[in-house]
Amino acid sequence: MNYKSITGRIAATTVALFVSTGVANAADLFERGSMKDAPVERERPEFSANVALTTDYIFRGASQTEEGPAIQGGFDATYKMFYVGVWGSNLDFGGDGNGNDVANIEIDIYGGITHKFGGVEADLGVIYYAYPGAEDAGAELDYVEVKFGLSGNLTDKIGLSGTLYYSPEYTGETGETLTYEGGVTVALGTYGRFSPSFSATLGYTDFLDAAFEDGSYTYWNAGVEVGFAEKFTLDLRYWDTDVDSTNTFLGEDGTDERFVATVSASF
Numbered sequence: 001m002n003y004k005s006i007t008g009r010i011a012a013t014t015v016a017l018f019v020s021t022g023v024a025n026a027a028d029l030f031e032r033g034s035m036k037d038a039p040v041e042r043e044r045p046e047f048s049a050n051v052a053l054t055t056d057y058i059f060r061g062a063s064q065t066e067e068g069p070a071i072q073g074g075f076d077a078t079y080k081m082f083y084v085g086v087w088g089s090n091l092d093f094g095g096d097g098n099g100n101d102v103a104n105i106e107i108d109i110y111g112g113i114t115h116k117f118g119g120v121e122a123d124l125g126v127i128y129y130a131y132p133g134a135e136d137a138g139a140e141l142d143y144v145e146v147k148f149g150l151s152g153n154l155t156d157k158i159g160l161s162g163t164l165y166y167s168p169e170y171t172g173e174t175g176e177t178l179t180y181e182g183g184v185t186v187a188l189g190t191y192g193r194f195s196p197s198f199s200a201t202l203g204y205t206d207f208l209d210a211a212f213e214d215g216s217y218t219y220w221n222a223g224v225e226v227g228f229a230e231k232f233t234l235d236l237r238y239w240d241t242d243v244d245s246t247n248t249f250l251g252e253d254g255t256d257e258r259f260v261a262t263v264s265a266s267f
Contacts, residue, residue: 045078060179083113087110112125163181218241240258
């Protein structure tokens, strides 16, 4: 199977849909009249921020903090169909053998476009994962991913999502990767100020470079989120993977089963 061809076709089709939508929006704008006409109320960019404290920073089933806690936070801006943002977390990738920490911080910069087609929302974006000051002379940790996702509601309480991530050169210079993720969210009602929901994710990271094919693995999680006081969320989640000692990329350390608690706030 030609993964590049498949990914290219998906991206081309999606871009075409977004462009056609943008042209339609532009036509609507001109139909309203010129700037000399009566004042038109204009949409303004929306800004938000988030902060979180977690018992373990898990990324695709693997601990990024040697099973220790992390403080995380980010900022987002949206304008119509466009969005950009930045997010950061502390890390612990262990030592490099010379008394130096491999990496202590991760900063992600991302942007993209979203649009609804009927009851389905499409998301096409790019994410740059940066590890400032990392001791990674042997293998560059920074990398870029392109993502394409679809999400929608099966019922008024059940939501489904699917996302494809592609990296031409994954972290640690491990070559091309494709990551597939599927998720489900079930709203459990509202009880006073509390709004609990159940969610689960199943993912698979596929290393396409022959030297790292044995590193491909499956990961999953399931848990309950409880929203309260409008801005706060408590997340209690179980994580696990099928990684074992034969995995050439991850190994078993930090990928075994565990429970993770996270409290977050958004503003």
